[in-house]
Amino acid sequence: MEHKLSDRKKKVLRAVVDEYISSPIPVSSSEIQEKYFNDISSATIRVELSALEEMGYLVQPHTSAGRVPSSIAYKFYVENFIGKKPLKKKEIKTIDNFFDKKFTEIEDIVKTSAKVISEITNYTSVIVINNINNVLVKEIKIVGLEPNSALVIIITDSGIIKDNVISLKKFTNPSFIRDANVLINKIFAGYTVGELKTRSQMIEIELSDFRELLDCVIEILKNYSNKSAKNVYVEGGNKMLNYPGATLEQAKSALNVLEDKLLLGNLLDDKTDNIEFSFRIGKDETCGIDRCAIMTAKYTINGKEVGQAGVIGPERMDYGKVMGVLSYLSKSINSIAACKLIDKGEEASVIGEEDDEEK
Amino acid sequence: MEHKLSDRKKKVLRAVVDEYISSPIPVSSSEIQEKYFNDISSATIRVELSALEEMGYLVQPHTSAGRVPSSIAYKFYVENFIGKKPLKKKEIKTIDNFFDKKFTEIEDIVKTSAKVISEITNYTSVIVINNINNVLVKEIKIVGLEPNSALVIIITDSGIIKDNVISLKKFTNPSFIRDANVLINKIFAGYTVGELKTRSQMIEIELSDFRELLDCVIEILKNYSNKSAKNVYVEGGNKMLNYPGATLEQAKSALNVLEDKLLLGNLLDDKTDNIEFSFRIGKDETCGIDRCAIMTAKYTINGKEVGQAGVIGPERMDYGKVMGVLSYLSKSINSIAACKLIDKGEEASVIGEEDDEEK
DNA sequence: ATCTAGCAGTCAAAATATAGGAGTGCTAAC
């Protein structure tokens, strides 16, 4: 597959993909000739098309039909022709509106982001949070509720975790709670979640009074750092139904994949480091959904990689726009994190900047 | 439409619906004759079918086809022939498994319930929480977080509300928080949410220091008692795709209705008091989804009506099973509420008991 | 060499035709 494409072949290939993306019917030689070339005839283009088909970039649904791009063609197309498309004013406004509120939890930001992505692109969005291990625990608060239960609030440098009600055998009276707060913070505050998981083994204090509570907190921290279904957010799954040409059967199976959060998480989790955008397509080993493309971007908050956001759409999606949205959002998230979540003046890290390439 | 149906007509009607539910193809006179009657001939049944069609209970897709039940027929069928079908052992076990954990929030219970209903019935489930007004506020805790923000935890007699981070201009130092807790509880504890909404107007204390905080808490309470999208939970929306005979177009529009939480909430909210199960069907003014039936039940915790749970399925759904599940769940919820949420020994109220009627 | 006009050949999709059969409604007899 390591053919070098001539410039004209590239132009023809791009034309086919562009055409097919703008309307999903097989593209004919004459159509390309009319819209993209005025120096050569359709017959010549037919020769090129033939060659491109030979090389595996194009497919013919049947002998007397036009050409349709293969997965390889989409891949080539994205890698060679597509850059971030700048967002429209209106879209930027929409995004900014979504983020114009206070966020206290990472979860909140992530959910909102997923919504925004789906809204703007009109595709399904998926976000995975990972690497909770690097999150710094600033403070832990224990609040007594009922006589035997307490709420554990963990304040980190990237948000607040407040979803943990624990129940203890010990009676949670005010003085117990007070002491517990002091103790717990002495032990936990100032470390990252990752450190605490190992640190927890070392804690062998014979303060058996607090042992139970301690175990609960450690358990909570462990839970949060595990990769699990909890850390995958999907939005706009129904948008999958809009792909033209999809049958009900396909739609159903696609939606089922979306239900399986764990699998989805793995789909997004790209092994190849240091790329801004990752891109999978079709029914190869990595992408579970037929005739779909996944485009993902890595997200960082305060320079820490916190997860990936991705869009699942039909192969013939508006790649430029998707890239644009993912990129813009990455900036938004950083600035929110910088201003509203945390009171540090640190420069927020933004994923690599690239120029738009639009003809 | 106020015809009185003869016993034989009833039997025929029931036969048609039963047949059509078990497999959705128009039912013919001979089919009924073979399976349900051995005393009369198909010709006689044809006469009855004709009459039932005349009365609006049956519809003929075309001249030379069998009969299909109309919405009216389903209504009659449910109201006259169907009672709770007892659940299978396995199903009961599934339900009990779902509920075999600790719940601290109503929201948790509701989400789990929605999951269970959808799982067991294989239809879409919707639950609406209402009447938060009657909930008793037992205690309110303010926890300082960052210098200018605090978490408001409201402990009620039906669970804990802990999703409110507020931000204040005032610096939230420990002594402020301490005083605030005392004051807030003096004002709020022991009242129901409904009372507090009116009561809030009366509070005119010149403790301007706490005024801001007070307003926040009142705002939170108001928010929670408003009927809003937040209080509608949908589970298993994709199950709608399984209805045989649905087109992709229909599926899409159905899923769109499910997205509109507010509309859904209104759909479930039945005005007619004092009925155990409510039932809507078809595309009349109340039910937004074509060819679908909605069956709902009212739920109570500690004798207070807390909301409705419902199932949205095709007209030809297994009504008996749905009733059975809704009814069993109502009991489960009560016992959970009684044992785990609250430490009262009060007898949990259960919605009316009715005998199964199964031939 | 490279391009291109023109034409024969292909094949899906749309349109049309035909046959088959399930089911009803009616009638006349029981």
Added chain:
DNA sequence: GTTAGCACTCCTATATTTTGACTGCTAGAT
């Protein structure tokens, strides 16, 4: 009131034809 019997309707499935959009090829032009 029932029912057997038959004519009639009209959906469904299948086969057949027509159409037209493309391509691939070839032979001549550039």
